[in-house]
Amino acid sequence: NAGVTQTPKFQVLKTGQSMTLQCAQDMNHEYMSWYRQDPGMGLRLIHYSVGAGITDQGEVPNGYNVSRSTTEDFPLRLLSAAPSQTSVYFCASSYWSGLAGTYEQYFGPGTRLTVT
Amino acid sequence: AQRVTQPEKLLSVFKGAPVELKCNYSYSGSPELFWYVQYSRQRLQLLLRHISRESIKGFTADLNKGETSFHLKKPFAQEEDSAMYYCALKSGNTGKLIFGQGTTLQVKP
Numbered sequence: 001n002a003g004v005t006q007t008p009k010f011q012v013l014k015t016g017q018s019m020t021l022q023c024a025q026d027m028n029h030e031y032m033s034w035y036r037q038d039p040g041m042g043l044r045l046i047h048y049s050v051g052a053g054i055t056d057q058g059e060v061p062n063g064y065n066v067s068r069s070t071t072e073d074f075p076l077r078l079l080s081a082a083p084s085q086t087s088v089y090f091c092a093s094s095y096w097s098g099l100a101g102t103y104e105q106y107f108g109p110g111t112r113l114t115v116t
Numbered sequence: 117a118q119r120v121t122q123p124e125k126l127l128s129v130f131k132g133a134p135v136e137l138k139c140n141y142s143y144s145g146s147p148e149l150f151w152y153v154q155y156s157r158q159r160l161q162l163l164l165r166h167i168s169r170e171s172i173k174g175f176t177a178d179l180n181k182g183e184t185s186f187h188l189k190k191p192f193a194q195e196e197d198s199a200m201y202y203c204a205l206k207s208g209n210t211g212k213l214i215f216g217q218g219t220t221l222q223v224k225p
Contacts, residue, residue: 004159031211040125042202043160043215050210058212090160094211102148102167103211107160 001026004108006091012114013081021076021111023091031094031103032074033058034066036087037110043090049074081115088112118143120205122216129193130224137188137219139177139203148206149186150213151177155199163188163201173197193223 007022025032033048035058045058049068063085065077074093078085094105119142129135141147151163164172166179166186177188186203203216 029211033212035215040217042120042122042217045212045214048210048212092160092211096211100165100168102165103206105162105211105213109159 003027004091004093004106006089006108006111008111009109010112012116013078014116015082017081019078019081021078021089021091021113023074023076023108024072025074025093025106026072027093027095027106028071029093029095029106030071032068033092033094034064034074034076035090035092036060036085037090038087046076046089078113083115086113086115118205118207118214120203120214120216122201122203122219124219125217126220126222128222128224131195132192135188135190135193135197135221135223137201137203137221139186139188139216141184141186141203141205143184143205147179147181147186149177149179150204150206151175151186151188152202152204152215153199154202160202193221195223195225197221198223 004025030051034046035043044060047066049055055066089111091108094103097104121140149166152160153163154160175190202218204213
């Protein structure tokens with residue numbers, strides 16, 4: 001299994017440009033989420049999905065769109081990039097583990113985005 | 117409101133010294149708490165979960181409902197423990213997690 005993969009690893013955008021951060025998982029996990037990581041702020045949830053066709057907003061959804069057409073993929077779209085969106089973005093997937101008695105969450109390697 | 121607080125941005129100790137990374141939470145129901153670790157430029161990985169009452173890499177964490185805390189402890193720090201540590205709280209009946217601000221642990225030789 002490749003686990004959770006993210007592309008690209010690095011990206012530089014100009015203000016106003018749009019782009020899509022890709023996230024895929026091959027573990028058949030129902031739940032997927034996007035976080036942004038900023039110094040002193042920890043990880044903040046942007047959007048999440050509990051299954052194909054179902055998405056919901058997290059703590060900081062403004063300026064981002066998501067869709068979940070398949071179980072495997074959960075792309076994050078920046079509609080019009082702003083310098084405030086400079087951050088490291090992590091995608092994660094999780095499933096219920098009966099053995100552990102809780103959700104097991106796996107993270108991707110992250111995408112480092114700079115908006116100038 | 118559901119919240120996780122890690123009051124220390126940076127914790128610096130010498131090798132062999134005890135370590136305690138603090139985590140406090142606010143949650144109205146029965147909490148499920150986790151510690152995640154992120155080594156330099158790597159992805160986050162689960163360190164331990166309170167429900168398992170486990171010890172991983174010498175780290176332990178006990179849930180104290182009275183003090184609403186889930187502090188991470190290790191009796192003797194090693195240089196390879198240097199990393200960013202995040203405390204997280206499971207929210208609702210999905211895989212959604214609420215993270216604290218993170219604490220950077222620096223273990224000096």
